[in-house]
Amino acid sequence: MASDLQxxxxxxAGTLDEQQNGLTTQTKVGDDGRVNITIHEINxxxxxxxxxxxLSRVQEGLAAPPQxxxxxxxxxxRPSKIPPSLNVVVQVVGSRGDxxxxxxxxxxxxxxxxxxxxxxxxGTFKKxxxxxxxxxxxxxxxxxxxxxxxxxxxxxxxxxxxxxEGDVGKRRRGMAExxxxxxxxxxxxxxxxxxxxAAGAAxxxxxxxxxxxxxxxxxxxxxxHCAEKLGIxxxxxxxxxxxxxxxxxxxxxxxxxxxxxxxxxxxxxxxxVDMMTWEGLGDITNKFRxxxxxLHILSQAAATDMLHRLRIPYTYCWSPALIPKPKDWxxxxxVAGFYFLSLASNYRPDPTLAAFLAAGPPPVYIGFGSIVVxxxxxxxxxxxDAVKKTGQRALVSKGWGGLGGDDLGKPDNVYMLxxxxxxxxxQHVSCVVHHGGAGTTAAGIALGRxxxxxxFFGDQPFWGAMVAxxxxxxxxxxxxxxxxxxxxxxxxxxxxxxxxxxxxxLGERIKEENGTEVGAASFHAQMGVDRxxxxxxxxRPAVWSVKTTGxxxxxxxxxxxxxxxxxxxxxxxxxxxxxxxxxxHPVEFGTISSHVVGPNxxxxxxxxxxxxxxxxxxNIAKAWAxxxxxxxxxxRSDGWKGFGKGLGRGLGHxxxxxxxxxxxHAAYGVRALYDLIKKKLDGDPTLSYILATRYIEGxxxxxxxxxxxxxxxVRRWKEMKPELKMIDSRTSIGSGHSDKAESESILxxxxxxxxTKSGKSGKSAKSGKNDKSFVTExxxxxxxxxxxxxxxxxxxxxxxxxxxx
Numbered sequence: 001m002a003s004d005l006q007x008x009x010x011x012x013a014g015t016l017d018e019q020q021n022g023l024t025t026q027t028k029v030g031d032d033g034r035v036n037i038t039i040h041e042i043n044x045x046x047x048x049x050x051x052x053x054x055l056s057r058v059q060e061g062l063a064a065p066p067q068x069x070x071x072x073x074x075x076x077x078r079p080s081k082i083p084p085s086l087n088v089v090v091q092v093v094g095s096r097g098d099x100x101x102x103x104x105x106x107x108x109x110x111x112x113x114x115x116x117x118x119x120x121x122x123g124t125f126k127k128x129x130x131x132x133x134x135x136x137x138x139x140x141x142x143x144x145x146x147x148x149x150x151x152x153x154x155x156x157x158x159x160x161x162x163x164x165e166g167d168v169g170k171r172r173r174g175m176a177e178x179x180x181x182x183x184x185x186x187x188x189x190x191x192x193x194x195x196x197x198a199a200g201a202a203x204x205x206x207x208x209x210x211x212x213x214x215x216x217x218x219x220x221x222x223x224x225h226c227a228e229k230l231g232i233x234x235x236x237x238x239x240x241x242x243x244x245x246x247x248x249x250x251x252x253x254x255x256x257x258x259x260x261x262x263x264x265x266x267x268x269x270x271x272x273v274d275m276m277t278w279e280g281l282g283d284i285t286n287k288f289r290x291x292x293x294x295l296h297i298l299s300q301a302a303a304t305d306m307l308h309r310l311r312i313p314y315t316y317c318w319s320p321a322l323i324p325k326p327k328d329w330x331x332x333x334x335v336a337g338f339y340f341l342s343l344a345s346n347y348r349p350d351p352t353l354a355a356f357l358a359a360g361p362p363p364v365y366i367g368f369g370s371i372v373v374x375x376x377x378x379x380x381x382x383x384x385d386a387v388k389k390t391g392q393r394a395l396v397s398k399g400w401g402g403l404g405g406d407d408l409g410k411p412d413n414v415y416m417l418x419x420x421x422x423x424x425x426x427q428h429v430s431c432v433v434h435h436g437g438a439g440t441t442a443a444g445i446a447l448g449r450x451x452x453x454x455x456f457f458g459d460q461p462f463w464g465a466m467v468a469x470x471x472x473x474x475x476x477x478x479x480x481x482x483x484x485x486x487x488x489x490x491x492x493x494x495x496x497x498x499x500x501x502x503x504x505x506l507g508e509r510i511k512e513e514n515g516t517e518v519g520a521a522s523f524h525a526q527m528g529v530d531r532x533x534x535x536x537x538x539x540r541p542a543v544w545s546v547k548t549t550g551x552x553x554x555x556x557x558x559x560x561x562x563x564x565x566x567x568x569x570x571x572x573x574x575x576x577x578x579x580x581x582x583x584x585h586p587v588e589f590g591t592i593s594s595h596v597v598g599p600n601x602x603x604x605x606x607x608x609x610x611x612x613x614x615x616x617x618x619n620i621a622k623a624w625a626x627x628x629x630x631x632x633x634x635x636r637s638d639g640w641k642g643f644g645k646g647l648g649r650g651l652g653h654x655x656x657x658x659x660x661x662x663x664x665h666a667a668y669g670v671r672a673l674y675d676l677i678k679k680k681l682d683g684d685p686t687l688s689y690i691l692a693t694r695y696i697e698g699x700x701x702x703x704x705x706x707x708x709x710x711x712x713x714v715r716r717w718k719e720m721k722p723e724l725k726m727i728d729s730r731t732s733i734g735s736g737h738s739d740k741a742e743s744e745s746i747l748x749x750x751x752x753x754x755x756t757k758s759g760k761s762g763k764s765a766k767s768g769k770n771d772k773s774f775v776t777e778x779x780x781x782x783x784x785x786x787x788x789x790x791x792x793x794x795x796x797x798x799x800x801x802x803x804x805x
Contacts (some may be wrong), residue, residue, distance in 0.1 A: 452487075
């Protein structure tokens, strides 16, 4: 395993050459961290195919014009569009500047929509996330090490020096750790393991969490695979363009030369960068899919471009005033505006900083954020020399690069900064000089400050070009070409009246935007909240699916609460319960979905890639989520589906009928049910955890609900008249009871704290001789486990509930 993670994914030169059917390209990682693309040849037939693809995308965009920010916000506020409260996991890989916009988004999702939001990112940011009131999950990885590696090897593929020094294996192991961490952030029993105290009692660390939806930035990479496994919606959000367009190239692509047209080259650059990325991470990703998720592995043809082919929704968090939405982006792509987290109101400056700001005109800000430079002293001296040449005062941020050594002779007109919120600091400066990170760029432009960008790698040259194109700053200076003279000249250019005025105009336009709220509204609009609703308790999320027997009828979606109410009332046959999968993601070619677009002509042309498609049959017993077109097989031993046939008769009825065992004691219930279900499912931990969590959710919600809420579930169920097999004839539809008598009977049971009248033993009303042995075994086992974990102070109430049944 270690050797797999240490070997480089491609040759040391970092070059991918393709020559197939009239298309000849060379894709090579450059020293500036971008992918240098050269298109030597393209034949007329392929060019026509790409032109047709471009035309179809433009026509789609024109046929479905993008909703305005105002329309999105108005739609999200309609009562019919208010979503059920969901568990949303937000997976983010990157620096503080990458994480901060998602903290802002998470607060909107939590405070305005009532979702439980788990921000899954690096442990470095735990305090930052939690002090802003969000739940944190550590996915591993060290962003400081990642930044140091990227500056040393500014590209997707490292050089020979890094390979020899062992950096490659370290980075690959880090990425494998992040993939595993992202998966655990969706559903992980370790987060709720019981912790004993001195009295011998136990308490959960956290309330059980199973994700209903995933939001992620593309570099987290695990997102689509986790969503495929769980069958839940995925929404990607990013600070830079990641969707193919003919208007500009992929941000980390550097077009060296091309025989194709400019728009065609731009379009192709996204596919070629995807291919390079898969070359570097494909084997790690497939190992994760196969060994952790139990999914089939992907060929390069299937993996490259799959997010665009599946029309996974994207929301981009930059201002449309800076980069308008391209005309060839479809309705599944939104440009929302910058996501700002307001930190200024809580910040109080150090007295020495306040005194420096008050002592003269607004200074220039210079800082490179998370960038770790090779020689901090040399960079510091260069900055000091540049400031001297401009005659300006300056604030210089130490950052992760460690700028500002004590022995370098700091000029009197320079103040060395620690960690200061940009939204406060940039109000007090004349212009900003930075590396071109998306977050820092947004903060400067939003406050109307002209911007000088010194890009180091990745998307930073792109943001430098966008700022210069908008007239809010000079042409960017690549970090490898930075000198004191060039930096001084760029600062003076930024301080010209025309640049100052253009930056001010942009800032005024951005003030009118509300990117974070628009992003949240886009998430709900693209997800289609109605398909996540319980059909009989619409304010709650659906987690179960019930098969119907009638022709041309859809399956019924039920929340944990509704299923528990209906099961306790004998109106629901739990053998028909399966875990609800609201969204399938057929990642391989050849699958059928109304959301899948046609093949990418660039990939289709490269025969050497498409001929390497690998198909590994799924082990159905382990791959419990499966793939949309792969049939489920077997019965009890077959994971999710088998649970309904085998486990349902024993554990399913036990859980529904023995409410008194666990109501109000979720910690004991999750632990006991997890252990029991895991044994019945041959040790599948994630499925066991999800099933136990869904059951416990139902118990807790029933215990907290009013009688009226429970009766409303029964009323809606009967209005639907589903064609289902009843397990309790006393309350079944058409059982002979009058409506009044039946309501009184249901009311009597709903107001009872204990179980329904199915017998003190907790046996299912439906169980018979054929399955008696299995039911008896399961009930006995579960009762023993549960009873042994219920405190003595609680058992009286439980036993009274049993006796009253």
